[in-house]
Amino acid sequence: MFIVNLTYIKPLDAVEKYLEKHINFLNQYYAKGLFIASGRKNPRTGGIILVRAKNKEAVQEIIIHDPFYQNEVAQYDVIEFEASKYCPEFETSISQIFDAK
Numbered sequence: 001m002f003i004v005n006l007t008y009i010k011p012l013d014a015v016e017k018y019l020e021k022h023i024n025f026l027n028q029y030y031a032k033g034l035f036i037a038s039g040r041k042n043p044r045t046g047g048i049i050l051v052r053a054k055n056k057e058a059v060q061e062i063i064i065h066d067p068f069y070q071n072e073v074a075q076y077d078v079i080e081f082e083a084s085k086y087c088p089e090f091e092t093s094i095s096q097i098f099d100a101k
Helices: 012-031 056-063 088-099
Strands: 002-008 035-040 046-051 074-080
Touching: 002 056, 012 035, 056 074
Parallel strands: none
Antiparallel strands: 002 046, 002 074, 035 046
């Protein structure tokens, strides 16, 4: 699993300009089963996307389709993460994530 940490590098009005297209991008990858969760940071300085992917290169290939990336609205930090401990309610979801590898 990967954590994609987006940090806005443009003012929020520029972010808002591409937000609808960014949401469509998110929906596309949720439909493919590759995105697990996403949301804004608080304070609103960027966002986080949890991604199911085989490797970092696959995540990078996804990122290039994000309108925020294409329009240089955000920078991206990709962190590989293996959950070794989690609550029982998350067990089914986490096992599906690792089985997808």
